[in-house]
Amino acid sequence: MGIAMMMEHPLPGQGGRHRQTISYGQSPDLSLSPRQALAREIRDARSIYWRQGLYTPEIRRSLQDIIQFNKLGWQGIFEKGENS
Numbered sequence: 001m002g003i004a005m006m007m008e009h010p011l012p013g014q015g016g017r018h019r020q021t022i023s024y025g026q027s028p029d030l031s032l033s034p035r036q037a038l039a040r041e042i043r044d045a046r047s048i049y050w051r052q053g054l055y056t057p058e059i060r061r062s063l064q065d066i067i068q069f070n071k072l073g074w075q076g077i078f079e080k081g082e083n084s
């Protein structure tokens with residue numbers, strides 16, 4: 001079970017925003033706690049949208065939803081102090 005987020009492709013464009021993420025094509029950083037990894041990915045997505053002038057209230061809400069979906073789907077894993 002996993003929770004993912006779709007980052008649309010800008011048109012015209014090549015590769016889309018997903019290829020701009022720090023985790024694209026990388027092995028996971030196993031030194032990070034689940035909470036740290038989630039925060040890192042959310043910050044990265046936010047910065048991509050911000051740089052492109054697309055960080056809107058809707059994008060902000062969507063990123064907050066991803067955090068909440070993870071917390072609900074994996075209860076206890078993303079709490080402060082857990083798995084740090």
